[in-house]
Amino acid sequence: MKRIYFDHSSTTPVDNRVLDAMLPYFVEHFGNPSSILIEEGGRPHKAVEEAREKIARLIGAQMNEIIFTSSATESNNMAIKGLALANKDKGKHILFSDIEHFSIMNQADFMRNLGFEIDFIQVDNYGVVDMDDLAKKVRDDTVLVSVMHANLEIGTIEPIKEIASFLKEREIVFHSDGTGSCGRIPVDVKDLGVDSMTISSHQFYGPKGVAALYLKNGMRLSSIMHGGFQEMGYRAGTENVPGIVGFGEAARFAMEELDERVHRLVTLGKKLWNGMESTIDFLHFTGHPKKRLPGHVSFWIEFVEGESLLLWLNLNSIACASGSACASNMMAADETGLKASHVLTAVGVPPEICHGSITFSLGKDNTPEEVEHVLYVMPGIVKRLRDMSPLYASFRQQEGKRK
Amino acid sequence: MKRIYFDHSSTTPVDNRVLDAMLPYFVEHFGNPSSILIEEGGRPHKAVEEAREKIARLIGAQMNEIIFTSSATESNNMAIKGLALANKDKGKHILFSDIEHFSIMNQADFMRNLGFEIDFIQVDNYGVVDMDDLAKKVRDDTVLVSVMHANLEIGTIEPIKEIASFLKEREIVFHSDGTGSCGRIPVDVKDLGVDSMTISSHQFYGPKGVAALYLKNGMRLSSIMHGGFQEMGYRAGTENVPGIVGFGEAARFAMEELDERVHRLVTLGKKLWNGMESTIDFLHFTGHPKKRLPGHVSFWIEFVEGESLLLWLNLNSIACASGSACASNMMAADETGLKASHVLTAVGVPPEICHGSITFSLGKDNTPEEVEHVLYVMPGIVKRLRDMSPLYASFRQQEGKRK
Amino acid sequence: MPGPYSDKVMDHFMNPRNMGEIEDADGVGEVGNPSCGDVMKLYLKIQDDKIVDVKFKTFGCGAAIASSSMTTELIKGKTIDEALKLSNQAVAEALGGLPPAKEHCSVLAEDALKAAIEDYRKKKG
């Protein structure tokens, strides 16, 4: 059976049109963009700059505000380390939201070792950053705040503009991880007012191995990748030319087709959401019901363990994610990798449930028929797993007694 | 006219067979290798591990000693920062050879800011590391030494094995940048005795945007790219699957065809070297005449400026490099980018000449006819540029007087 | 499907053996804690020190379900002493191995078995 891919939060397939644009840059136009004195370098150099312009246009930035990197993770590392180090004369205090991705969160220890102090901003039960808590936690020596634009696990979109204007008044540098938003919903960095933002290619039908950091003109950032003079000195290393070209094309298509994609996904998402709600009992949606990514439906189901649900869906040709899309790593060296999702904990989901969360993230090529099929398959799987569950058995017993 | 590409030190075209192996991983097998619970993740995960095995085999390492990165630059940054930080209890003193690439050299200031002390090991006029100077500079608190395996600007191959055994006795961690050697000449990390080594895909017909670090089992290394659990926790970020697959295939072909490639290149290199020697006067080869990369011929010519020579060669459909292959950056913001090559300065080439150096680096697909064509074209260009040179004019005048 | 789980694990996950409850069980063991993700309940029917029937219910991941299922298979028909010798490694091995992060699931199965036998002995007095 044809697979139903509802896991666009983890990654997306490269668009065929994007791949076509990349192909000439592997063999034919393979030159090093730094070798601009020879013919071989000219075309790749131009291609990189054209891609830069497309990314800039997608998010309303200037061309020279786009720095290419190898992943959203690298962009986030560059931003936190680079902005904090460059501005450390201003202060040593850094704030992360409680629901940042590991590529922000797991920098905390390293930053502490460099002498910084890290605090965390709470979110409400919908995963929306608590402005009061932010106001309470901000200090005179706060130098940097990081709040993601959209959370890929629970779908919530954060009030970035509001946070940015609060921080601007206090002259605090503001980084936002736009991995979940850029290419999915309209993003205008000038309107949002962020100082830097991460953009990830493979989240919107571009290739893996390439991403970017928007860095507002005039911001100081210390390089953490030292070497040659590429990327205006911010990020050394020979450019991944085909990857960058693909990223650029993916950005162009995302921009041209954004309205259409959003519209489709909102419709499909609503269909899935409503269907789930009416067919599965003891189901709890996660994230904000309105301020959320289009086509993103996340939830947990009482008495159903998430991995088993995911495995059964997979056996039924349906791909989705359990726990953090990018984070769950079964191949971890030991069970310490199996912690409850910090995002779900932050939004108040009880720890025993965190393992049971599921994220359906739809993409531009999903269809209403696929949604219908998922809705058709789900109840049976849920029943099957509940029938196996001693927790459900004792719950039903209790319920029986009460009646 | 068909281009003659003699600039394989800067980058190489992707082998068509390598590209073919990559293609299924963009659209069809696009999954996230971390999503191993769903079918989409299985194949990419397996492909990454197979590529890891191929890289390991190329350099005689174990599979779990290979960490994928995005570039040789990143591998070098990971090695220097990561090894120094993880072992800083052992000491604060670091040694770089005088001819390291910028991706090592330009880390010096950052490391100094972290409290490390950096010294530099001299090389002789052939660019070979001076063992006596190394012995003199090593201290009780020396924690890390970095010496590249082969220099891509002057072709010299360093006595890595000798250096490694000297350092092993003193329990000093030894990193070697194998960007120039891996895939070009036989490399066996166990025989060499290095603790870590950089390997670059696009230096041997693999794609750009991917590289690796060999890290010997048991070595401590602090991660500098924080986030998810990829790459055994050493390097976070969603894997560049097609890039890694291509890198693996390039490694496989490099290994299978190594003898043949080396043999061909040694022959072509000799032909070019001898031809240059006999047709151009006042020519000086750089690097070691014997211990050098196959097919690598580098030199400077008196009274001929390098960029002009390179431009004329380019106009004659010949691609080569002047100064450091990866370093020269004409698009620098100002003239400070135009410093004399530190490599040539280190081997004692007078600064006024450094701008005049040329590197011909041949590759597996070059032919004897191409070498002949270059030898045919060179004298005319040299004459043309000398005729324009006031330096040559006054030299000839002086010579005339002497006679 | 290439994945972290062996074919054996997937087989037991998809077709769990001896799933269910035993109304008049001689021994019942329940271990685990929902907060660690897995809960396992094992029912034993014992005659003459021999396990004549066994059933399980499990809330948990694929490895937990497969470990429960395999454990029931391995102990059915065994004496109590033989069953007590069953180690979590034996369960994992019989399943064709478990990913390192999931080895605790086979431990849970062993624990459930021990708890059920203890319950039986306690009831028996």
Added chain:
Amino acid sequence: MPGPYSDKVMDHFMNPRNMGEIEDADGVGEVGNPSCGDVMKLYLKIQDDKIVDVKFKTFGCGAAIASSSMTTELIKGKTIDEALKLSNQAVAEALGGLPPAKEHCSVLAEDALKAAIEDYRKKKG
């Protein structure tokens, strides 16, 4: 060829105007230093304060050669006073611009011209 140099620069690099020496020049200016990579030598033939002929020799990069060539074109036929007004920006502009890292080459051309005129004035006494 797309590259860092304009078509004008490449044209003057490939087909330098007024390249050579003037045996009986009225003014000669040599500037630059091989250690900075470029040396430029300018020869002037002057009649009635007018530059009637000019030649150059240059050791240097593409921008240096093109700047020299363009300078000779721009001053040929001009009076000394007019020539002295030639700025390095004018040379760079006439060449369709130079990459930022190469702007010093046009400065060198301006300097060579000034040195040559000074030499002429000194010789004239």
